[in-house]
Amino acid sequence: MRAMYAVLVVLVLSAFGGCSQDTDSVLSGGTSASSLQRGGAAADSPSGLVPVVVGGSSINIWPYLTPDGATREDPVNLIFTGNASALQIRAALLKLDGNRTSFGFPPVYPFNSTWSDAMGGTQAAYSEPGDWTGSVIQLQLGTYGPVRFHLRLFDTGVPSGNGGRWTLGGAHFEIQIPGTPEHQVISWELAEQIVTVDLIRAGILVASPAPTSAINEAPGFRTIPPVIYNGIPDALKIACGLPTGPTSVPVPIPTNGRATVFQLGGDALDGGNGGDQSFTIQFHQIIPKPFCSNGPADFFQVDGPVNVVKQVRIDGNGRYSYRSELSGQLTATPLGGGEPFDVRVHDTQNGFLDGNNASLNSSSKRIAPQDGGSELLMQWMNVGTEGNNQFRSHEQCLTP
Secondary structure, eight states: OOGGOOOGGGGGGSSSEEEEEEEEEESSOOSSSOOOOOOTBBBSSSEEEEEEEETTTTEEEESEEEEESSSSOEEEEEEESSSSOOOHHHHHHTTOOOOHHHOOOOOOOOOOOOEOOOOOOOOOOEETEEEEEEOOOOEEEEOSSSSSEEEEEEEEEETTTTTTEEEEEEEEEEOOTSSOOOOEEEEEEHHHHHHHHHHHTTTTTTTTOEOOSSSSSSSSEEEEEEHHHTOOOOOHHHTTOOSSSSOOOOOEEESSSSSSSEESOOOOOOOOOOOOEEEEEEEEEEOOOOSSOOTTTTTTEEEEEEEEEEEEEEEETTEEEEEEEEEEEEEEEEESSSSOOEEEEEEEEEEEEEEOOOOOEEEEEEEETTTTEEEEEEEEEEEEEESSEEEEEEEEEOOO
């Protein structure tokens, strides 16, 4: 998991830079109180859209998912059409048991787990017609750690066929990075396969799953750093199609660059009432400083509890809503010498999905009070059918 929970190390701040920088971009044709720009040019839609045609319906999609309207963070590797609202897909998966042995998956965690609502960073997807839409619904197979399958659904609201709609999905298999609340993706294809198996098991497909042509980067997209890769057991590497043994260089995450298309039917399913999650992760890791940095040797030991809470509700009219929060006060100790200092971290998300209406709002704040002022990084994402879709970022560094 990267995105808006991006390495809590953004909280690791020291004196450098003497600057303040804002990066604001309009993600769609909405309006805003100020002229929102990225690098001097409005970022109202991404380039590189690809067409997807199923039967008599078509949609043009950007084949990547992004935390900021520009970064290609994950590939779109699942495309749903027909009776394919994100709520329908969620309900179908949540009803399944964990027995996948007839499809060749072992009866061990997380392959024998059941689906549940997931904590994860926010992302946005783009389509025409449609516009930007957010990851209001996130699901997991397994728990937050040590490994899990993670699925984000993006309900475009774009009609498909006779009363249907298009939904996009991004799925991956990931491990929790020890001593942090972060995850590292280690497979796109294995997650795509398990979602395919479970939609077959759910009995809501009206046609066989079919691959698209190559729509995103292949044969690899993103990489796994050696310090993480060398801690992955060889058996798990084999399951993910990764080379065994240690490495001294980043390893690409294999992908064929294709998405799987699912045509869904059946009636809308009862998705239950949602639930609450609450847990604490102990941050204890040496990490590089991601901004306001003095250079590549700028490392810190970061320690302290990070509290995570999520609430999911579905009302009597089928309206899905959620709210989540990640918060903590951590201690950052410079490895090159210097006094430890406290850093406050606070992330919030809230969103809803109700028929053709959807909204996702998130904020991420990292604040480090120090002598002479505070260094900080603040980010916001707002996407939804009400317009005014935008990502904003503000970074402030202290003068040495």
